[in-house]
Amino acid sequence: MNLRTDQLGKRYKGNVWGLREFSLNVGPGILGLLGPNGAGKSTLMRILATVTKPTEGNASWNGHDIASSPDSIRRILGYLPQAFGIYPNLNAIEFLSYLAAARGLSGKPARKRISQMLELVNLRDSQKRRLGSLSGGMKQRVGIAQALLNDPELLIVDEPTAGLDPEERIRFRNLLSELSGNRIVILSSHIVSDIEAVATSIAIMNKGQLLVHAAPEDLLRRVRAKVWEVVFASSELTELKRTHIVGSTTRTAEGVRARVVGDGAPAATARQGSPTLEDAYLWLLSNHQREPQDG
Amino acid sequence: MDSLRILFQLSLADFRERTRRYSFLVTMIGVMFFGYLVITGQYTVKFGEYKAIYNSAWAGSVMAVCSSIMMAIAGFYLIRGSIKRDRLTGVGQIIATTRLSGRDYLTSKLLSNIATLWLMIASLAVLALATLLVKNETGTINLWAFVSPFLIISLPASILVASVAVFFDTARWLRGSLGNIIYLFLAESLVVLGMLAVPFLDLASVAVFTDSARAAGEMAFPGERIGLLMGFVAFDPVMQSEAFKTFSWTGIDWTSHMLLLRLHWIVIALAVTGVAVHLFDRFDPTKSGLRGISRRTRTATLAEAKETPLAGIGFGYDSLLPPEPRFRLIRMVGAELRLALKGFPWFWYIVALGLVVAQCAAPFEIARLYLVPASMIWPLVIWSSAGTRESRFGTMQLLFSSPNPLQRQFPAIWLAGLSIAMASVSGMFLRASIAGQWPYAATLLVAAFFVPAVSLTLGTLSGSKKLFEVTYLMIWYIGSIDHLAALDLLGTTDESVSLTKMGLLGLAAVGSLVIALVARRRQLNCA
Numbered sequence: 001m002n003l004r005t006d007q008l009g010k011r012y013k014g015n016v017w018g019l020r021e022f023s024l025n026v027g028p029g030i031l032g033l034l035g036p037n038g039a040g041k042s043t044l045m046r047i048l049a050t051v052t053k054p055t056e057g058n059a060s061w062n063g064h065d066i067a068s069s070p071d072s073i074r075r076i077l078g079y080l081p082q083a084f085g086i087y088p089n090l091n092a093i094e095f096l097s098y099l100a101a102a103r104g105l106s107g108k109p110a111r112k113r114i115s116q117m118l119e120l121v122n123l124r125d126s127q128k129r130r131l132g133s134l135s136g137g138m139k140q141r142v143g144i145a146q147a148l149l150n151d152p153e154l155l156i157v158d159e160p161t162a163g164l165d166p167e168e169r170i171r172f173r174n175l176l177s178e179l180s181g182n183r184i185v186i187l188s189s190h191i192v193s194d195i196e197a198v199a200t201s202i203a204i205m206n207k208g209q210l211l212v213h214a215a216p217e218d219l220l221r222r223v224r225a226k227v228w229e230v231v232f233a234s235s236e237l238t239e240l241k242r243t244h245i246v247g248s249t250t251r252t253a254e255g256v257r258a259r260v261v262g263d264g265a266p267a268a269t270a271r272q273g274s275p276t277l278e279d280a281y282l283w284l285l286s287n288h289q290r291e292p293q294d295g
Numbered sequence: 296m297d298s299l300r301i302l303f304q305l306s307l308a309d310f311r312e313r314t315r316r317y318s319f320l321v322t323m324i325g326v327m328f329f330g331y332l333v334i335t336g337q338y339t340v341k342f343g344e345y346k347a348i349y350n351s352a353w354a355g356s357v358m359a360v361c362s363s364i365m366m367a368i369a370g371f372y373l374i375r376g377s378i379k380r381d382r383l384t385g386v387g388q389i390i391a392t393t394r395l396s397g398r399d400y401l402t403s404k405l406l407s408n409i410a411t412l413w414l415m416i417a418s419l420a421v422l423a424l425a426t427l428l429v430k431n432e433t434g435t436i437n438l439w440a441f442v443s444p445f446l447i448i449s450l451p452a453s454i455l456v457a458s459v460a461v462f463f464d465t466a467r468w469l470r471g472s473l474g475n476i477i478y479l480f481l482a483e484s485l486v487v488l489g490m491l492a493v494p495f496l497d498l499a500s501v502a503v504f505t506d507s508a509r510a511a512g513e514m515a516f517p518g519e520r521i522g523l524l525m526g527f528v529a530f531d532p533v534m535q536s537e538a539f540k541t542f543s544w545t546g547i548d549w550t551s552h553m554l555l556l557r558l559h560w561i562v563i564a565l566a567v568t569g570v571a572v573h574l575f576d577r578f579d580p581t582k583s584g585l586r587g588i589s590r591r592t593r594t595a596t597l598a599e600a601k602e603t604p605l606a607g608i609g610f611g612y613d614s615l616l617p618p619e620p621r622f623r624l625i626r627m628v629g630a631e632l633r634l635a636l637k638g639f640p641w642f643w644y645i646v647a648l649g650l651v652v653a654q655c656a657a658p659f660e661i662a663r664l665y666l667v668p669a670s671m672i673w674p675l676v677i678w679s680s681a682g683t684r685e686s687r688f689g690t691m692q693l694l695f696s697s698p699n700p701l702q703r704q705f706p707a708i709w710l711a712g713l714s715i716a717m718a719s720v721s722g723m724f725l726r727a728s729i730a731g732q733w734p735y736a737a738t739l740l741v742a743a744f745f746v747p748a749v750s751l752t753l754g755t756l757s758g759s760k761k762l763f764e765v766t767y768l769m770i771w772y773i774g775s776i777d778h779l780a781a782l783d784l785l786g787t788t789d790e791s792v793s794l795t796k797m798g799l800l801g802l803a804a805v806g807s808l809v810i811a812l813v814a815r816r817r818q819l820n821c822a
Contacts, residue, residue, distance in 0.1 A: 084689060088688070
């Protein structure tokens with residue numbers, strides 16, 4: 001089971017590159033895609049989900065080119081787009097039956113599978129309600145159920161926790177962990193904690209390019225001895241942000257406690273902190289954004 | 296002053312938004328084609344063997360009257376939908392939270408509608424002027440005689456159409472396809488009544504114009520009776536004659552009474568807008584109505600919309616048996632049918648069924664003339680949704696990432712439409728077959744193939760229901776209600792049943808499906 005991209009690129013109108021020279025090799029497990037808005041995560045996922053064709057390079061599933069033979073991947077694909085629609089006059093069973101038919105599932109096996117998926121996402125009680133009357137979180141669960149209808153070997157979920165409350169986010173992450181055993185799951189988010197909790201490898205993207213693809217532990221090693229905790233007066237925070245990479249901040253009686261990522265201590269009073277994935281993400285992103293000026 | 300500026304800005308933004316759409320370019324091409332039909336005399340006013348000299352008054356008046364008729368019928372469909380767009384895109388919800396009043400909002404939509412129609416009229420006026428410069432038979436140009444018909448005839452007519460479009464977009468029951476059908480009947484009735492010389496209903500001033508020109512002709516040829524023909528006159532044998540008797544006509548002599556009758560359309564337009572303001576729900580979703588469910592259910596569902604927790608998620612997925620996909624087209628067609636038929640109020644199904652039963656029970660000619668056309672307009676909204684649902688509801692990515700979307704889901708959409716069309720005419724099809732009226736039965740069969748094919752094509756190409764609804768409504772009305780044989784898909788009269796036409800329609804259906812397939816393939820590649 002292998003998903004591979006080689007120099008993948010997507011150019012939009014106006015010569016804007018959504019993705020460029022993106023090369024990656026992924027095996028079973030959860031690949032977390034991290035990046036700011038506009039980093040190219042959704043573009044990459046749409047290409048892998050055969051919804052969009054790349055402008056250059058190629059992507060392959062077990063050696064089969066996705067762009068030239070998209071149906072080789074569609075049979076084993078589950079896809080939850082970032083923004084997806086529903087038919088408001090159908091209920092959950094009818095909507096899932098419709099998508100099941102499009103995926104070649106019908107009759108009794110389809111009914112059974114739909115029932116299982118509704119059980120899985122805990123929508124049995126609402127399965128006969130019009131989708132138009134469901135809340136955003138419940139619609140998102142219908143989206144999750146449809147992505148799992150065909151028991152996909154490749155599951156692509158784009159910002160799946162959007163619209164879910166904190167408890168649901170945790171439960172969804174648990175489901176992804178359970179799914180990751182013998183399949184490839186690609187999960188994108190700009191919420192670092194979502195990725196941190198489940199990903200077996202992480203790809204950080206910015207401006208359509210891959211900055212790094214590594215195991216979480218490896219990313220943490222990159223910022224070892226680079227994370228500092230320091231307390232500043234509130235009035236000095238703006239200046240600190242201008243000169244340093246500042247992560248999370250918390251108010252204390254003494255002032256603002258800030259996590260700073262950098263080669264040197266931001267102040268004499270600074271203490272070294274234990275690195276998190278967010279620190280590594282900020283560090284890599286900041287270095288990449290500085291590159292054009294430096295270079 | 297501020298509110299005027301705000302109104303102007305709102306109208307301008309709306310006008311820009313619609314004129315920058317690709318569909319507007321297509322609309323303008325259609326409008327210019329209509330203008331071409333008028334200037335080449337294929338759609339015009341004729342007086343039998345008599346002909347008015349081609350001068351400024353004639354060129355301006357013919358274009359003004361014909362364009363007013365076009366606007367009254369087709370213009371409505373070209374401009375409506377702006378409020379609906381705000382509703383669908385969520386912009387309306389933002390507007391609703393501002394201090395902008397419903398009156399100002401709808402007035403801005405009215406102004407934008409008017410501006411769009413005036414742009415069309417101005418384009419047609421320029422075309423008519425260019426033609427006058429070439430074909431002028433008097434050697435002089437009288438600018439007032441040319442322009443005044445546009446100002447006095449077309450502008451009030453356009454203001455009324457613009458206001459009715461606002462009203463139909465605001466009133467809940469008229470927002471959708473039902474509104475499109477009702478409007479067509481209203482507009483056709485208005486145009487016909489105007490031609491029948493009911494002065495206060497003469498929106499396009501047809502009677503005023505033709506009476507004035509015929510009076511000039513009868514003055515030039517005393518004692519002779521001058522005939523009148525209006526509309527598509529290209530195939531009229533008299534029109535092929537070159538031996539016209541010409542007379543001079545210098546334009547309508549507008550009396551104050553006539554001008555008041557033009558002004559009263561503006562008053563009606565303002566009243567219609569006033570009613571729309573009263574009906575405007577300010578994008579409140581609780582007033583918008585949830586289609587297809589009862590009030591009791593609606594209250595219950597809204598109350599129950601509290602979250603049930605995601606308690607069960609993440610348990611035992613690996614213990615589930617994986618499904619074994621095996622595609623069956625019939626199942627996909629069934630799924631498309633369920634999707635297409637879902638969400639109508641209960642009486643919709645009763646009427647649809649009643650029409651089919653009535654086809655079997657009513658006298659044959661009554662069924663042929665009235666019941667079959669009614670059955671073939673009743674599912675309009677089902678056919679017009681074909682090929683558009685994916686873009687309208689945002690399910691494109693889900694479907695396009697399914698296996699073989701071109702070979703599986705796409706043909707199923709057409710087959711579902713075909714099934715509904717066949718079911719709609721099934722009563723009459725059976726009767727005609729039993730009675731041995733094979734040509735008529737075959738006509739119904741071809742229509743059942745043709746209509747869903749065209750709907751799928753126009754829906755896929757435009758991504759909107761409107762293009763098919765307007766096109767089909769026009770063809771259906773002119774062909775099967777007005778009995779123009781060439782456009783009568785349903786064979787309501789013996790003259791409209793022809794093997795050649797059936798062959799052409801069959802070919803057109805196949806060609807249409809090929810175009811739809813290519814368009815969908817392009818969507819798949821460009822999504």
